[in-house]
Amino acid sequence: DTAVSQTPKYLVTQMGNDKSIKCEQNLGHDTMYWYKQDSKKFLKIMFSYNNKELIINETVPNRFSPKSPDKAHLNLHINSLELGDSAVYFCASSQGLAGHTDTQYFGPGTRLTVL
Amino acid sequence: GENVEQHPSTLSVQEGDSAVIKCTYSDSASNYFPWYKQELGKGPQLIIDIRSNVGEKKDQRIAVTLNKTAKHFSLHITETQPEDSAVYFCATRLSNTGNQFYFGTGTSLTVIP
Numbered sequence: 001d002t003a004v005s006q007t008p009k010y011l012v013t014q015m016g017n018d019k020s021i022k023c024e025q026n027l028g029h030d031t032m033y034w035y036k037q038d039s040k041k042f043l044k045i046m047f048s049y050n051n052k053e054l055i056i057n058e059t060v061p062n063r064f065s066p067k068s069p070d071k072a073h074l075n076l077h078i079n080s081l082e083l084g085d086s087a088v089y090f091c092a093s094s095q096g097l098a099g100h101t102d103t104q105y106f107g108p109g110t111r112l113t114v115l
Numbered sequence: 116g117e118n119v120e121q122h123p124s125t126l127s128v129q130e131g132d133s134a135v136i137k138c139t140y141s142d143s144a145s146n147y148f149p150w151y152k153q154e155l156g157k158g159p160q161l162i163i164d165i166r167s168n169v170g171e172k173k174d175q176r177i178a179v180t181l182n183k184t185a186k187h188f189s190l191h192i193t194e195t196q197p198e199d200s201a202v203y204f205c206a207t208r209l210s211n212t213g214n215q216f217y218f219g220t221g222t223s224l225t226v227i228p
Contacts, residue, residue, distance in 0.1 A: 106158030
């Protein structure tokens with residue numbers, strides 16, 4: 001069973017479109033994250049949710065909107081896609097907030113290409 | 116905020132040799148230091164971690180050392196094998212920012228058979 005899953009794995013779309021990436025974790029974790037990995041492999045946190053509540057919101061254009069229908073899911077919706085949005089997006093989860101159970105488990109990634 | 120620097124960006128070693136990757140950080144409030152391995156086409160996977168009250172931790176061929184005074188920590192891989200080839204990331208977590216992680220820029224390790 002996949003612990004953290006993302007769909008789709010690949011997403012190719014035109015500039016200006018709206019798209020969503022879905023993430024689900026079956027680990028019973030309380031905290032979920034979205035990261036963006038650019039072409040140079042740099043990993044940057046975008047959002048973090050704990051029990052469906054937003055706790056981290058880095059400087060990300062408001063075209064990006066996370067949605068957490070329940071604590072096992074954290075979806076990422078992107079409006080008006082731009083060329084610079086092309087990257088690999090990773091979802092991750094961890095047990096909770098600050099504490100001893102810090103390990104983050106990453107999904108397989110979604111490669112987004114904006115044409 | 117935290118600033119994590121990682122060196123080298125690329126590293127090639129002969130099979131059987133050791134590999135060392137180093138990271139420095141800026142915020143003394145960091146208290147948790149994981150290392151991730153990312154294979155091609157996959158997400159990062161935790162391979163070892165260390166907490167601020169420990170100086171060294173070892174797991175088979177992998178070890179991590181932490182120097183809190185100097186604010187640096189290192190990953191050591193001994194007896195490298197071709198399957199160790201991947202991109203490795205260090206990360207830190209500040210004790211006062213919930214669960215926000217700051218990642219290094221990655222090291223692409225190639226083990227030459």
